[in-house]
Amino acid sequence: MHAYGPPPAYAQAVLRITDARTGEPVQAAPARRGLTRVEAHASGLTPTTLRVLLLSDLLVRALELGGTPVWSLLTGEHEQPELRAAARALGIRPFEDGGDLGSGLGEAQVLHVATEGTEPTGGVLVAVAPADSPTASTPDFSDPAALRLALLSHPRDLPVRLDAAALEExxxxxxxxxxxxxxxxxxxxxxxxxxxxxxxxxxxxxxxxxxxxxxxxxxxxxxxxxxxxxxxxxxxxxxxxxxxxxxxxxxxxx
CATH class of the missing domain: 1.20.120 (Four Helix Bundle (Hemerythrin (Met), subunit A))
Structure with missing residues (x-):
C-alpha cells in the first residue's frame, strides 16, 4: 500500500465474474439496468453446498453495494429446511423458493452458483470448488462466523479443507x-x-x-x-x- 494521496483512477465500475462455461469474465450486472437473479444450486447439507450458499450471499452483497437490484433463489431437492437454517446461522441473506422460477420482472442477468460439474441451463455459471471436513460430513456450527471466515479465506476455485487448524485460525x-x-x-x-x-x-x-x-x-x-x-x-x-x-x-x- 502506497502513501495516501489523490484518489487513483478507478475504471472498474461493475462486478465482473468468470463464467465457468467459457472461462471468460462477464459483467454480473449488465449495463442495461435491471434485476440480477442469483440462483444457488444446492441439495443436502455438506461443506460444499454451504460454500455454494456463501458465494451466492457474497454475490448478492457485492451487487447491492454497486446499486444493482438482486433476486436471490435457492434450488435443489434434498434437505432444503436444513440448508436454510444453516444459511441463517452463517448470516446469509434469506433465499426465496426456486421451485417455480419463471423470469423475474425486468430481469437482465442470471448467475447460477453451483458445484463443479453442475450444468444449469442458461445464464452465467459461477463454479465452486469442493469443501470437506475431515471429522464430519456436516460443517461445525459451534462458531458460525469462524466457519464463514474459514470458507472466505480461499479462492472459490480451489478446494477448502475445514479441519480443526483452519477453524482455530x-x-x-x-x-x-x-x-x-x-x-x-x-x-x-x-x-x-x-x-x-x-x-x-x-x-x-x-x-x-x-x-x-x-x-x-x-x-x-x-x-x-x-x-x-x-x-x-x-x-x-x-x-x-x-x-x-x-x-x-x-x-x-x-
Whole structure:
C-alpha cells in the first residue's frame, strides 16, 4: 500500500465474474439496468453446498453495494429446511423458493452458483470448488462466523479443507479483528481513504476476490500513518461484503 494521496483512477465500475462455461469474465450486472437473479444450486447439507450458499450471499452483497437490484433463489431437492437454517446461522441473506422460477420482472442477468460439474441451463455459471471436513460430513456450527471466515479465506476455485487448524485460525483472526475494531471505535471517526476504498472495491469487483479483500484489511491494520478512526471505518465498510460482524464487540472494552 502506497502513501495516501489523490484518489487513483478507478475504471472498474461493475462486478465482473468468470463464467465457468467459457472461462471468460462477464459483467454480473449488465449495463442495461435491471434485476440480477442469483440462483444457488444446492441439495443436502455438506461443506460444499454451504460454500455454494456463501458465494451466492457474497454475490448478492457485492451487487447491492454497486446499486444493482438482486433476486436471490435457492434450488435443489434434498434437505432444503436444513440448508436454510444453516444459511441463517452463517448470516446469509434469506433465499426465496426456486421451485417455480419463471423470469423475474425486468430481469437482465442470471448467475447460477453451483458445484463443479453442475450444468444449469442458461445464464452465467459461477463454479465452486469442493469443501470437506475431515471429522464430519456436516460443517461445525459451534462458531458460525469462524466457519464463514474459514470458507472466505480461499479462492472459490480451489478446494477448502475445514479441519480443526483452519477453524482455530479463523477464530483467532476474528477475535483479534473484533477487539481491534472495538478499540479503534473509541477514537474520532475518519473517512475510509480513497486509495483503500478503491483497493477493496477493485478486489471484490474483480471476480469476487475475497482473499484479496482480507489481505487489504491486514495491510490497513498495520499501516503506521493511518488514524485509528479510518481503520475502524475501513473494517466496517468491508464487512458489508464479508458479513463477519466485525463491529460486534464495540462498547465491550473497559
Amino acid at each position: 479463523a477464530r483467532g483472526t476474528l477475535a483479534h479483528w473484533r477487539g481491534s475494531v472495538a478499540d479503534w471505535a473509541r477514537q474520532p471517526s475518519r473517512p475510509v481513504p480513497d486509495e483503500v476504498r478503491a483497493e477493496l472495491r477493485t478486489a471484490w469487483e474483480d471476480d469476487l476476490d475475497v482473499p484479496e479483500v482480507l489481505r487489504v484489511l491486514r495491510r490497513v491494520e498495520t499501516w503506521p500513518e493511518l488514524p485509528d478512526g479510518a481503520r475502524f471505518e475501513t473494517y466496517a465498510y468491508a464487512d458489508r461484503l464479508l458479513g463477519l460482524e466485525l463491529t460486534r464487540d464495540i462498547g465491550s472494552l473497559a
